[in-house]
Amino acid sequence: MEYENRTVPEGINVSKENPLKDFFILAFGLGAAVVTLVVVLSFLAGCLVQFVPFETEVMLTEKFSFSEFMESEMHEEKQNEQQKAQQLEEEKKQQKITAYLQNLANQLATAQQLPEGMFITTHYIDTDTVNAFATLGGNIIIFRGLIEKLPNENALAMVMAHEIAHIKHRDPMVAAGRGLTVALALASLTGFGDGQVAQQLLNNVGLITTLSFNRNQEEKADAEALNTLLEYYGHAKGAEVLFEILENEQAGSTPPLFLSTHPLNENRINTIKHYHQQQSPQNELTALPELF
Amino acid sequence: MLVSNIEIIPGKKITKHLGMVQGNTVRTKHAGRDLMAGLKNIFGGELVGYTELLQEAREEATERMVSQAEAIGANAVINVRYSTSSVTAGAAELFAYGTAVILD
Amino acid sequence: MYDLIIFLTLMALGYIFGRIAEARHFKSIMDREKQYQHILTFSERFPPSGVSRVNSELVGGNVVISVDYFKRIVAGLRGIVGGQLTSYESLLERARREAILRMKETAKNMGANMVVNVKLETASISKGKKQQVGSVEVYAYGTALIPKTP
Numbered sequence: 001m002e003y004e005n006r007t008v009p010e011g012i013n014v015s016k017e018n019p020l021k022d023f024f025i026l027a028f029g030l031g032a033a034v035v036t037l038v039v040v041l042s043f044l045a046g047c048l049v050q051f052v053p054f055e056t057e058v059m060l061t062e063k064f065s066f067s068e069f070m071e072s073e074m075h076e077e078k079q080n081e082q083q084k085a086q087q088l089e090e091e092k093k094q095q096k097i098t099a100y101l102q103n104l105a106n107q108l109a110t111a112q113q114l115p116e117g118m119f120i121t122t123h124y125i126d127t128d129t130v131n132a133f134a135t136l137g138g139n140i141i142i143f144r145g146l147i148e149k150l151p152n153e154n155a156l157a158m159v160m161a162h163e164i165a166h167i168k169h170r171d172p173m174v175a176a177g178r179g180l181t182v183a184l185a186l187a188s189l190t191g192f193g194d195g196q197v198a199q200q201l202l203n204n205v206g207l208i209t210t211l212s213f214n215r216n217q218e219e220k221a222d223a224e225a226l227n228t229l230l231e232y233y234g235h236a237k238g239a240e241v242l243f244e245i246l247e248n249e250q251a252g253s254t255p256p257l258f259l260s261t262h263p264l265n266e267n268r269i270n271t272i273k274h275y276h277q278q279q280s281p282q283n284e285l286t287a288l289p290e291l292f
Numbered sequence: 293m294l295v296s297n298i299e300i301i302p303g304k305k306i307t308k309h310l311g312m313v314q315g316n317t318v319r320t321k322h323a324g325r326d327l328m329a330g331l332k333n334i335f336g337g338e339l340v341g342y343t344e345l346l347q348e349a350r351e352e353a354t355e356r357m358v359s360q361a362e363a364i365g366a367n368a369v370i371n372v373r374y375s376t377s378s379v380t381a382g383a384a385e386l387f388a389y390g391t392a393v394i395l396d
Numbered sequence: 397m398y399d400l401i402i403f404l405t406l407m408a409l410g411y412i413f414g415r416i417a418e419a420r421h422f423k424s425i426m427d428r429e430k431q432y433q434h435i436l437t438f439s440e441r442f443p444p445s446g447v448s449r450v451n452s453e454l455v456g457g458n459v460v461i462s463v464d465y466f467k468r469i470v471a472g473l474r475g476i477v478g479g480q481l482t483s484y485e486s487l488l489e490r491a492r493r494e495a496i497l498r499m500k501e502t503a504k505n506m507g508a509n510m511v512v513n514v515k516l517e518t519a520s521i522s523k524g525k526k527q528q529v530g531s532v533e534v535y536a537y538g539t540a541l542i543p544k545t546p
Contacts, residue, residue: 003444003510005311005436006364006392007429012356013316013489015482019470020411022482026473189323189476199472201403299440312437312514314492318485320471322478371439377518379484379532380463382475385518387488391439 027201034189034202038182038209045178049170054118054138057173061137090126098124101142101160104153108161111231112224114168122160134163136172149245153286154238158225161232165224171217178213182206214261222268226275233286240272293358294368294395301370301395308394310366315357319349320383349386350374357388366392410465417464418486425493432500436510437538443512449544453506456537457498460521461491463530487532492516495536508540 101122109120123141130145140163150156166172186206229236247265262268294301321329325341332339353374361369372390379385443450463471467483474481495516503511517535 002308003436003438004309005433007433008311008313008360009363010426012360012363013314014486015480017482019415019466019483023466023470023473026470026477030473030476188327200399201469202476204399299442309438309440312439312496316485316488316492318481318488320475320478320481323476325478371441373439373515375516375518377520379488379518379520380468380471380530383471383481383484385484385488387492387516387518389439389516 030202031205034186034205035209037185038206041181041185042178042210042213045181046174049173049177052173057137059137061135061139094124094126098122104157105140105160105164108157108228108232109164112161112164112168112228114164118167120164120167132159132163134166134172136176138167140164140167147288150288151241152238153288154229154233155241156288157229157232158239158242161225161228162221165221165228166217168224169217169220171221174217175214178210182210211261215263218262219271222263222271226272236272236275240269240276243268243272293361293366294370295354295358295372295390296368296370297372297390299371301368304368304395306370306393307396310361310364310392310394312389313357313360313364313366313369313392314387314389315353315355315360316385316387317349317352317356318379318383318385319345319352321345326382346376346384346386349384350388353386353388357390361392364392366394368393368395406465407469410467410469414464414466418490421490421494425490425497428497429493432497432504435500435503435508437496437500437514438510438512439514441513443510443539443541447541450541451544453503453508453540453542454537455499455502455506455508455511455540456535457495457500457502458533458535459491459494459498460531460533461487461494463487463532468530488518488534491518491532491534492536495534499536499538503540506540506542508542510541511538512541514538 101124102120105120105122109118114120118138120138120140123139125141125143127143128145129143130149132140132142132146134140140160142159146159147156150159186203189202226236226239229239243265247269321342325345328341329339354372357369357372369390369392372388375387375389377385377387443452463484467487470483471481496514499511499514515537517537519533519535521531521533
């Protein structure tokens with residue numbers, strides 16, 4: 001009996017395929033699959049939301065007190081100061097402001113021809129945040145910080161009309177439905193195993209795809225808002241002021257378009273200016289009431 | 293090619309011992325099998341998907357070991373041992389090794 | 397945005413340095429295998445019949461090799477689609493051959509010329525959950541037969 005060791009050839013247990021090629025095929029294949037999945041689910045969410053009646057949205061949100069939620073910290077400060085007379089006056093002022101905003105919202109809603117059964121509820125929050133948004137149940141929240149930056153009522157009406165347009169298009173509901181289905185689908189695909197980084201990667205790909213749907217919604221809301229201003233005031237002057245202000249605020253730190261939830265400020269200003277060219281330029285702007 | 297895990301094959305004589313041969317493969321499951329396994333975690337029972345996966349992997353590892361043996365001119369592999377280990381979450385390495393011999 | 401840049405940089409580093417290290421390691425392995433060619437290894441349990449004037453010693457060699465970032469990403473992506481993980485196969489091949497070489501080295505230092513009943517154990521040290529580094533350990537052991545000096 002002979003004993004020897006013969007050399008085994010290379011390449012039986014190790015494949016000769018280039019790992020980079022393997023990686024690219026995997027990454028692009030999976031990326032394309034995720035993008036397709038997200039697009040399909042988003043369209044489905046958009047179509048199905050028509051079947052959720054507005055009354056359901058209102059029911060979900062009517063128990064929720066927006067002002068209490070946002071200002072809970074501010075209220076505590078006032079109690080510590082114990083200046084009750086000043087607090088009473090503040091509250092009266094806030095009621096007047098809310099009444100004014102609600103009135104403006106109702107008039108713009110009529111101008112925009114909101115469908116039967118839909119109504120707007122405005123909430124005014126007394127903090128420095130420069131923001132305004134629309135959410136489920138026809139609720140619009142506007143912050144003092146934003147109104148302080150606006151020079152006239154036309155710009156405020158632009159903001160208001162834009163948010164009302166979102167509600168008219170049922171955008172909050174669509175965004176909620178889409179967010180839920182996409183998150184669920186991606187989690188069930190990638191949630192298992194060691195794929196921590198792969199998971200994040202594919203989640204980000206899904207997220208970037210949904211952002212383009214967001215931008216689409218914003219553009220539609222802008223167009224609707226311009227029409228509403230025209231209907232209410234007879235002209236749309238003053239609307240681009242808002243975006244010029246926002247552009248100044250963000251100077252130098254804008255993310256690239258495909259990572260943004262909104263179209264670029266520049267593009268929105270140009271759209272509005274183009275719109276103006278089709279109207280007469282000699283119109284007057286309406287001033288804000290002295291409450292601010 | 294004779295593959296066996298005993299040393300002394302009844303009725304055969306070993307004329308030459310040619311050294312160790314090895315075969316291994318690393319396989320991972322896909323998202324579908326994982327979902328089923330997740331459900332089975334609640335209900336219990338055999339994970340048929342994984343069983344099939346590991347069996348296929350074991351066959352491939354054995355095949356690679358046999359190709360190594362053929363490449364060095366053997367006609368049998370004796371004293372074969374198998375080993376399974378998990379190298380990363382969701383992936384398993386199947387390893388087969390034995391001694392390649394020439395039987396007459 | 398920065399996440400993406402960091403991710404791509406880590407991947408590139410993992411790929412470049414990983415490949416360099418692997419190529420170098422394989423070359424070193426092939427050279428040393430030629431060098432230790434004369435120490436025979438078998439997985440059979442019984443030493444060759446007729447051999448009696450030998451001392452027997454248990455010898456072993458082990459190695460721990462770490463997974464680089466690129467391999468981890470590919471493994472994560474594969475985990476969704478399923479199939480063969482070729483990036484890990486080369487890693488384990490390296491680890492196994494290195495472990496056997498180290499065992500042969502130990503045997504040679506004792507003056508042996510044959511190792512029988514070679515067995516291999518593979519284990520994963522911290523499989524790489526939650527940002528931890530994953531690594532693989534291979535341990536090869538067997539009985540070395542050392543001829544008795546007359």
